[in-house]
Amino acid sequence: MTDAALHAHDAHGHGHLKLVYQPSLPINNGKLFLWLFLSTEIMFFAALIGEYIVLRFGAPSGTWPAPHDVHLAEWIGALNTGVLLFSSVTIVMALEAAKNNQTGPAKAWFLATFLLGSVFLGVKAYEYNAKFQHGIYPAKPHSLIHEKADIYYMQAARLRLEGLQRSYADAITAKELKVPGGGPPAPAAATADSATAAAQGAPGAAPAEGQPAAAENAAAKVGAFLEIDDLTEAQGKNDPDVKRYIVVTNLLNHLLKFSEQIAATDPDPIQRRAAMEFVATAIYPLHHGPGGHEQFVNVLASEQTRLLNEKDAIAKQAKEIESQKEEKLKTLDELEKAATQDEAAKTQLKVELNALDNELTSGSLRAEAIDGRIKIHEELEHAKEGLNEEHHWLRLPIKIPSGNMWASTYFLMTGFHAIHVLVGLIAFAVVLPKRLDATRANLIENIGLYWHFVDLVWIFLFPLLYLF
Amino acid sequence: MAHTAHDHGHGEEHHAPPGSGKYWAVFFGLVGLTVVSVTVGSSRALRENSPQVMWAAMMAVSCAKAMLVILFFMHLKWEANWKYVLTIPASIMSIFLLLMLIPDIGLRTRNYSEERWLYAAQPAAHHAEEKKETLHEKGVGGGGDEGKAFEHSS
Numbered sequence: 001m002t003d004a005a006l007h008a009h010d011a012h013g014h015g016h017l018k019l020v021y022q023p024s025l026p027i028n029n030g031k032l033f034l035w036l037f038l039s040t041e042i043m044f045f046a047a048l049i050g051e052y053i054v055l056r057f058g059a060p061s062g063t064w065p066a067p068h069d070v071h072l073a074e075w076i077g078a079l080n081t082g083v084l085l086f087s088s089v090t091i092v093m094a095l096e097a098a099k100n101n102q103t104g105p106a107k108a109w110f111l112a113t114f115l116l117g118s119v120f121l122g123v124k125a126y127e128y129n130a131k132f133q134h135g136i137y138p139a140k141p142h143s144l145i146h147e148k149a150d151i152y153y154m155q156a157a158r159l160r161l162e163g164l165q166r167s168y169a170d171a172i173t174a175k176e177l178k179v180p181g182g183g184p185p186a187p188a189a190a191t192a193d194s195a196t197a198a199a200q201g202a203p204g205a206a207p208a209e210g211q212p213a214a215a216e217n218a219a220a221k222v223g224a225f226l227e228i229d230d231l232t233e234a235q236g237k238n239d240p241d242v243k244r245y246i247v248v249t250n251l252l253n254h255l256l257k258f259s260e261q262i263a264a265t266d267p268d269p270i271q272r273r274a275a276m277e278f279v280a281t282a283i284y285p286l287h288h289g290p291g292g293h294e295q296f297v298n299v300l301a302s303e304q305t306r307l308l309n310e311k312d313a314i315a316k317q318a319k320e321i322e323s324q325k326e327e328k329l330k331t332l333d334e335l336e337k338a339a340t341q342d343e344a345a346k347t348q349l350k351v352e353l354n355a356l357d358n359e360l361t362s363g364s365l366r367a368e369a370i371d372g373r374i375k376i377h378e379e380l381e382h383a384k385e386g387l388n389e390e391h392h393w394l395r396l397p398i399k400i401p402s403g404n405m406w407a408s409t410y411f412l413m414t415g416f417h418a419i420h421v422l423v424g425l426i427a428f429a430v431v432l433p434k435r436l437d438a439t440r441a442n443l444i445e446n447i448g449l450y451w452h453f454v455d456l457v458w459i460f461l462f463p464l465l466y467l468f
Numbered sequence: 469m470a471h472t473a474h475d476h477g478h479g480e481e482h483h484a485p486p487g488s489g490k491y492w493a494v495f496f497g498l499v500g501l502t503v504v505s506v507t508v509g510s511s512r513a514l515r516e517n518s519p520q521v522m523w524a525a526m527m528a529v530s531c532a533k534a535m536l537v538i539l540f541f542m543h544l545k546w547e548a549n550w551k552y553v554l555t556i557p558a559s560i561m562s563i564f565l566l567l568m569l570i571p572d573i574g575l576r577t578r579n580y581s582e583e584r585w586l587y588a589a590q591p592a593a594h595h596a597e598e599k600k601e602t603l604h605e606k607g608v609g610g611g612g613d614e615g616k617a618f619e620h621s622s
Contacts (some may be wrong), residue, residue, distance in 0.1 A: 038554075039555060042555070050566035051573070061592060086542050089491055096487075150586075401589030408514045449542055462530075466509070467506065467509025
């Protein structure tokens with residue numbers, strides 16, 4: 001009504017229109033821009049989150065990694081949620097204080113928001129680091145994730161172990177090259193034949209004339225495999241390279257190659273698959289529920305009884321073969337004594353004896369392999385969280401079904417969110433030195449809107465990533 | 469300025485945003501809702517028996533939290549009708565986007581070739597039946613070791 005009166009007054013009184021600026025929306029331009037930006041941001045993050053949901057539920061059934069499989073701790077996520085929620089309150093309080101021209105409290109709340117944002121990013125960095133430590137990266141070549149335990153997995157594990165074995169062997173020989181007379185001086189070795197001492201690993205070869213020979217010997221060993229028994233005697237168990245070399249060699253021979261053989265030769269496809277799964281579980285178990293490790297221990301136990309039975313059978317067979325051998329030797333002896341000219345029968349006997357000897361050797365080799373495997377079983381029983389956790393430097397390939405897709409989406413979503421947090425922190429840092437009074441209330445409100453949006457995104461990310 | 473405010477009648481200035489007490493109440497509400505979603509998420513029984521209920525509950529809690537933040541912290545409760553212009557189309561687009569991703573990405577394993585399965589994660593044992601059915605539907609059959617493994621494990 002007053003409007004009409006005003007217009008009427010304009011029209012009749014002065015004869016010209018008085019133009020008044022009327023914004024199309026009852027908010028200032030900064031806020032309008034920010035809300036337009038946020039509406040695009042809604043779509044941006046909805047795309048990321050929507051894609052995650054669709055990828056997750058579309059993954060081969062039952063394969064998406066549980067949070068614990070990829071080292072996500074709920075409490076850390078919950079803590080970060082709390083931090084962000086709290087920072088949302090502090091920024092609102094900063095706005096309220098600024099509106100009331102309370103510059104001191106406004107600045108304090110603003111600073112608190114900045115610090116809380118930094119805490120969030122710090123926790124995020126810690127979490128990322130934990131992922132990287134476990135070989136969980138969004139892409140090759142750093143990622144250790146395999147979708148399943150197949151021949152490619154076994155091959156990757158073998159390549160890694162062989163590479164480690166070679167590098168530790170080289171490191172050990174390099175040490176010998178550098179310090180041929182190194183190690184605690186052994187009084188007996190000082191006068192001993194330096195060449196033999198050097199060949200044994202040279203813990204006290206004669207310093208003067210022994211050096212060239214020792215170096216030569218060590219040089220000859222570069223690239224060659226070292227015998228574990230020699231190492232433990234000569235180098236002592238305290239050298240970390242020696243320790244690691246022994247671990248790697250045992251794993252390669254008794255865990256990997258043993259399983260590889262089953263995977264390659266067992267007629268039963270179930271056993272072939274199980275052999276590869278066994279390696280994957282030993283390296284990176286995916287059972288984090290109660291009784292998960294016990295299950296694996298049960299598998300180990302049943303496997304062990306099977307192996308021990310096999311060993312018994314081998315021993316029994318060996319005894320049988322020995323008696324057969326004796327018999328054959330006796331007949332051969334008799335033949336020799338009788339001085340018969342039946343060369344054909346003798347040759348036949350010798351061939352049979354040879355075959356028996358071969359059987360014996362293969363039996364004892366198999367028994368040796370079984371002994372090694374059983375020793376590895378003990379280690380696996382001890383390594384509750386898997387070999388990669390037991391020896392952090394191993395970094396063997398890990399089996400996480402759908403883990404690659406998980407890593408891609410995880411790093412994409414949390415990464416973009418972290419970038420938004422970072423931008424918010426920069427905005428806080430820019431505004432923080434200023435006087436936060438009522439004239440800057442609009443600025444604080446706009447930054448606050450952006451910050452609340454960052455919080456909003458995390459509200460969805462937290463359950464999706466940590467709890468689903 | 470007073471003139472324009474009057475012009476637009478029911479502007480945002482009619483209802484002032486609440487005092488700081490309300491913000492703290494909202495904050496504690498949000499923390500409480502977070503506790504609810506953590507509790508739901510760590511319930512083993514729920515996860516094993518009806519994960520769908522768990523997911524739905526957690527998403528409902530998240531939506532409630534989002535609404536609290538939007539309405540109170542972002543002051544949308546006290547804003548004029550322009551808020552709908554900026555938020556509703558964006559939300560509709562988001563939902564459309566999600567729906568449009570489903571046929572090609574959500575249901576991607578339905579069209580996996582036998583060769584593609586070689587490089588995909590093995591479906592978990594208790595889900596194996598599903599995959600076998602899909603394969604038979606397509607007339608491929610669970611050939612080779614894979615198929616046998618499924619038959620055995622299910």
